[in-house]
Amino acid sequence: FNQDVSNWNDSTPTPPGPSPTPTPPTPTPSNLPSNCSDDCGYKFDLNYVAADRPQHFVPAEKGCFWITKNKKKASKRKETYCAKSEIKSACEATCHPWCENDSTFQFKLANSSGADKNVKCAWISKNRKKSASRKEKYCDSWDKSIYCSEACGRCSPNQGAKPTPEESAVNVVFNLHTDNYPQETSWALVDDAAGTVIKSDGARYTGFGDAFEANTLHSEAFALKRCVYYTLTVYDSFGDGLSPSIPTTPGYFEVFVEGQRVMGSSDGVAFGSSDSVEIYVC
DSSP states (O other): OOOOOTTOOSSOOOOOOOOOOOOOOOOOGGGSOTTOSSOTTOOEEEEEEETTEEEEEEEEEEOHHHHHHSHHHHHHHHHHHTTSHHHHHHTTTTTOSSBOOOTTOEEEEEOTTSOEEEEETHHHHHSHHHHHHHHHHHTTSHHHHHHTTTTTTOOOTTOOBOOOTTTTOEEEEEEEEOOSOGGGEEEEEEETTTTEEEEEEEHHHHSOTTSSOTTOEEEEEEEEOTTOOEEEEEEESSSSTTOOSSTTSOOEEEEEETTEEEOOSSOSSOOTTEEEEEEOOO
């Protein structure tokens, strides 16, 4: 028995192993806008049903930009995901309640001479004849989709125009019912950041002791700015608050912010020399 073994390999071949799992590319800083109002590194898990395994849910991580990436699905995604407090907080610009461009955001254009030119969002829709082509060219990037939401047409139907100062004002009602000694009572509404008195009344500020009538209800209504801290303070110069000397004639004060009563440190009656109510809606 003769056999040619010249082509034999003495080593036993090693069976092929599994291919290494590819590492997903790491985004470079250039993928992120320089002034990102959203948390650009934030990711949230999304459960979806795989087509080939209908009962198998696969977690998928998505960022804020994904919510408005698909124009047809943007409205539904905002309704679904922006309702979650964590996502709404991290994706503040994307989940913004009204539709407007970020007036501080700028991006670069390469003009015909090749020089860089900075423009704002309004440039996209400024020229009606060119707006469609500009949207197609520039609005697919996630920074412009977020910061130029109005110019890029990425607003959902439940978003309207930015409200006017009158429409967005915080409505505050202040009721003061004096006791038997109205000359002791004063009050002031202060803008805390500016340190200015918005409005005040009473002997402490007018110098007159007859600013109020006894046992009478006095009401004031204010339209205050949002995202500004205010303090409304009621003072009593005698130091017994609005506690009545005669039980049948009580005094009190109350503050309502957007229809909800807001309390200070007291019940609005027995507060000693003063009581303050903080007002802040954003």
